[in-house]
Amino acid sequence: MEEDRYGLPLSTASAEAAAAYREGIDLLLAFWPGATAAFERAIMLDPDFALAHAARARIHAIYLQREAALQTIARARDLVAKRGTAREQSHVAALVLAIEGRGTDALASTLTHLASWPRDAMIMALPLGAFGLLAFSGRADHDAARRDLCDSFASAYGEDWWFMSNHGWALTEAGELAKGRKITERSFALRRHNAYAVHALLHAMFEAGAPDEADALVEGWIGDYDRTGMLHGHICWHQALGALDRGDADKALAIYADVLRPAMDTAPPLNTLSDCASLLWRLMADAQPIPPDAWTEVATYAQNRFAGSTLPFAEMHLVMIAAAMHDGPALKGRLAAMERRLAEGKLAAGRIVPHMLRALRAFADGNWRGCARELTPVMGDLARLGGSHAQREVIEDTWILALIRSGATEKARAVLDARLHRRPSARDMRWRALTVG
Missing domain, CATH: 1.25.40.10 (Tetratricopeptide repeat domain)
Structure with a gap:
């Protein structure tokens, strides 16, 4: 056989x-x-x-x-x-x-x-990865659960290039950066035509605060990866995040226009939605210019593909689009649907979802206090949305900027100090400067 x-x-x-x-x-x-x-x-x-x-x-x-x-x-x-x-x-x-x-x-x-x-x-x-069954289970401990699952099956796979790329990334997301990166690098060495391993390495570099190293990895590798590859756009999204960290919004926008915007991307729809919406939101939140009609283009792309969505991770990005466009009816409808699902016990991610939706709407309206008020009690629940640390950080960024702009500078400074202790970030240093004086 x-x-x-x-x-x-x-x-x-x-x-x-x-x-x-x-x-x-x-x-x-x-x-x-x-x-x-x-x-x-x-x-x-x-x-x-x-x-x-x-x-x-x-x-x-x-x-x-x-x-x-x-x-x-x-x-x-x-x-x-x-x-x-x-x-x-x-x-x-x-x-x-x-x-x-x-x-x-x-x-x-x-x-x-x-x-x-x-x-x-x-x-x-x-069950593995940022979009897997564990990540989208609504569990707050899904990062640790993926690590534990990989730990328990490691002996069955040995030095298998695919398993090691997953094991390494799971360790990285669970906070074991050095061990996770070492295993991921071994996976990459075994098979260089492995976009999953490159992606996992980019997450390790993100967690370590090494955007220049991540940029060099992408530049030196992506020439072998056709644009039709599932992770091509998302790998470039990581590169755009590094550009934003360095304060280079022009490079981030160039990556968006050349690779990420829906007309250019051939990625799975959830990647295109989340990469486009979150990058545009980051630019808007930090008062950077964005391309004319960019939000309209993303909204048009999402309209049919996510019409019946109830996935909290997708909702997060759909509400970014609606809030940025000040689409009151769409925001009202999505919030009502999520609150109804929460009341019926059908929302695995729990109360963070309606809080987050209200917060994003408040932020887009310039209601900084309202945004901070909605997010502060649920910031410990971010993991329940699914996705990766890098993807969920856009909500924490929104919270920090709302704190700064609402005058809660001491709280914002404490949050930024904790992030800077975990990893260096030129962007966070710039934001921290806004909390002093």
Whole structure:
């Protein structure tokens, strides 16, 4: 019987289909272009190959192609019931739950599956990362949970380039910077065409306050990475954050115009939404000029793709857009929907969501005291939104600027001193100067 790269049997009689599937899995795990074509080739070579259909459904889901994802994973479920091992049936079942948006059930199914088949990397990937099942679970401790999960499975993977990139990043997000970076660098050394490892290294550099080093990494590496790569735009977003830290808004804007704006980006929609909205918000919050009609372009992009969104991380960015555009009806509707979900017990991230929405609206209206009042009691809950530290920091930045502009300079200075103790930042030093005198 054919096997995947991790030694797990594959129910296909076609060696060529199995080879295409293995190639597709490696490309997907590395966030490298070509995975879709590889899975479609596997399906062409063996139309009854259930796991190839399941992997194709996963990519549909990443790009928010909901109907295609549901149809394709349904095909995988039918096929695996007829011709599939117990592992493959469990594999598809976990993906079904994830693609249907049943996060709690999907996480439980994933952990049960991994207890029997720890080296099933496609399923291992589901709870990991800034957009994974743990990050979007609403748990305040999801960074530590990802680290602990990786720690517990490290012996099963050994020096596997994919697992190490995840393990290293999980350690970094959980505060173990030196250990996390060392493991991530080893992953990168094993496979340089691994955008996930580069991304994890950029997070390690962000946490260490090393924007120049991050900029050099991107400049020296990204020439090999096609713009169609899932993380191409987001890696450039990290570069733009470094430019803002150095006070170089012109470079950040150039990156936005050349790579990030919706008309230029081919990334998964959640990346495009969050990268564009958060960078524009950072520029606006710091009184930097932004391109004419930039907010309108992002709003148009988001309108159809996130029409039914209830994900708090997406809501954060959708409200940035509505607040920046002073779209009162949209803000009122989103706030009412989130408060209703909170009252019904359906909002895993909890009370931080309506507080954050009201705060962003207040900030855009120049109501600094109102913004600070909304955010101060929930700043300890930021992790419940999901995403990474670097992505969530835009809310902390908003809070700090609201404190400064409302006259609460002593509180702002204390927050900035704590951040500067954790990592150096030229931007935070500039802001701290505003709290003195």
